[in-house]
Amino acid sequence: MNGEKTLAQSVSEQITRLCEESNFSRDVVNRLIFHYGYARTATLVAKLRQHPKTIPIRVNTLFTTIDKLFESLQAKNIPAQKLPAVPDCLLIEVEGPKNLERKEKSVQIKFSKKVNEVLTGLNLTYKDFFPTEDLKIGDEISVVTKKGEVIANGILMMQLEDILRRKKGVAIKIIESKYAIPNLKTLKEFLRGQFIRQSLGSILVGAQISLKTKDRFLILNAGRGELLSYIWQRNQNVKDVKYIAFERTDANWLKFDENIKRLRMYKLPVERFKMSFAGFARKFNRDETFDVIVIDGPSTNIGLRPKLFENLKENAILKTISIQRKYLTEAARLLKNGGTLFYLTNSLDPAENENNVQFAVEELNLKVAKQNIFIGSPPQGDFIGVEKLQYLYPDKQDFNGQFIAKFTK
Numbered sequence: 099m100n101g102e103k104t105l106a107q108s109v110s111e112q113i114t115r116l117c118e119e120s121n122f123s124r125d126v127v128n129r130l131i132f133h134y135g136y137a138r139t140a141t142l143v144a145k146l147r148q149h150p151k152t153i154p155i156r157v158n159t160l161f162t163t164i165d166k167l168f169e170s171l172q173a174k175n176i177p178a179q180k181l182p183a184v185p186d187c188l189l190i191e192v193e194g195p196k197n198l199e200r201k202e203k204s205v206q207i208k209f210s211k212k213v214n215e216v217l218t219g220l221n222l223t224y225k226d227f228f229p230t231e232d233l234k235i236g237d238e239i240s241v242v243t244k245k246g247e248v249i250a251n252g253i254l255m256m257q258l259e260d261i262l263r264r265k266k267g268v269a270i271k272i273i274e275s276k277y278a279i280p281n282l283k284t285l286k287e288f289l290r291g292q293f294i295r296q297s298l299g300s301i302l303v304g305a306q307i308s309l310k311t312k313d314r315f316l317i318l319n320a321g322r323g324e325l326l327s328y329i330w331q332r333n334q335n336v337k338d339v340k341y342i343a344f345e346r347t348d349a350n351w352l353k354f355d356e357n358i359k360r361l362r363m364y365k366l367p368v369e370r371f372k373m374s375f376a377g378f379a380r381k382f383n384r385d386e387t388f389d390v391i392v393i394d395g396p397s398t399n400i401g402l403r404p405k406l407f408e409n410l411k412e413n414a415i416l417k418t419i420s421i422q423r424k425y426l427t428e429a430a431r432l433l434k435n436g437g438t439l440f441y442l443t444n445s446l447d448p449a450e451n452e453n454n455v456q457f458a459v460e461e462l463n464l465k466v467a468k469q470n471i472f473i474g475s476p477p478q479g480d481f482i483g484v485e486k487l488q489y490l491y492p493d494k495q496d497f498n499g500q501f502i503a504k505f506t507k
């Protein structure tokens with residue numbers, strides 16, 4: 099009995115240590131350990147805290163070719179790679195992680211979404227760090243985590259009193275960061291709409307969709323337009339396709355418009371719906387009305403990198419899973435017999451992924467279909483069609499952690 103108690107304590111201490119070292123919530127770590135075991139979880143968490151060695155960009159083949167863009171980037175000394183199995187995709191190399199010298203003065207960053215962006219050079223405002231009384235404008239400053247890890251160095255651009263008064267603007271200009279990514283947004287090729295940053299999972303989904311004349315296509319959610327614009331890019335010569343996009347937020351629609359304008363896709367014939375999901379379901383109350391549906395919906399984003407902290411709690415995870423099943427339920431209702439449904443998440447939690455696939459198969463009468471492009475890894479499992487599901491694992495493929503399922507009805 100004492101031995102069992104000692105073992106349980108030892109396991110608990112290991113989990114506590116992993117949570118403290120990674121700044122990941124115990125709820126997230128426990129869920130990953132339940133599915134992957136402790137050793138694999140420790141490896142996954144370590145990878146999640148690192149930036150992938152490359153970032154994907156999708157080539158806008160309406161205005162250039164992958165070879166021309168590749169050569170243009172090479173001429174600018176921007177290292178890029180081709181991914182032969184994936185059309186229209188280039189991988190831009192990321193420099194790092196760097197060992198940064200700690201300056202005489204330092205500030206601790208607040209744990210927010212900003213902490214992950216600072217790793218790649220994003221400047222800080224007054225609300226992103228805890229100021230100290232010895233700060234003076236022009237100081238060289240190290241930006242550190244609460245454990246003292248230097249993630250960036252910069253120059254203080256504001257007086258302390260302005261920071262305390264919450265003055266808007268750049269408070270710390272980042273000079274060097276743990277990872278260095280080429281400033282793609284300043285390139286003429288970017289400004290001319292020849293490429294866009296897009297996750298590899300999203301590119302893989304778009305590359306597999308071939309529409310037919312008079313097809314009806316639906317995307318839930320439209321997001322910032324990366325995936326929808328790619329699907330239209332590949333199918334823009336197909337006649338009489340009806341594109342319908344659902345998105346809940348004005349901010350995403352605004353970014354959607356910016357991206358479509360920069361990509362010069364003015365003729366993209368999309369009918370937009372900005373409303374609640376319940377409202378959308380009421381509006382489209384007829385069953386079996388779409389030939390192809392993509393769910394790029396809510397996700398815990400556990401697989402996104404780099405991630406120096408993750409404070410998700412169990413109730414938020416369960417709420418996300420519940421919403422995902424609502425999306426799947428509506429999509430199954432709206433999908434025509436013989437139609438195709440893609441389901442994409444940014445998560446490594448099987449509860450959001452293969453467990454939802456089982457729900458779709460057992461409760462919604464969908465069938466798992468073979469994917470045309472498969473560069474990831476299938477999950478472990480013994481249900482029918484599991485080998486057709488695709489994970490991009492950070493410790494195997496070294497991209498953001500994503501999951502793709504393809505269904506037919």
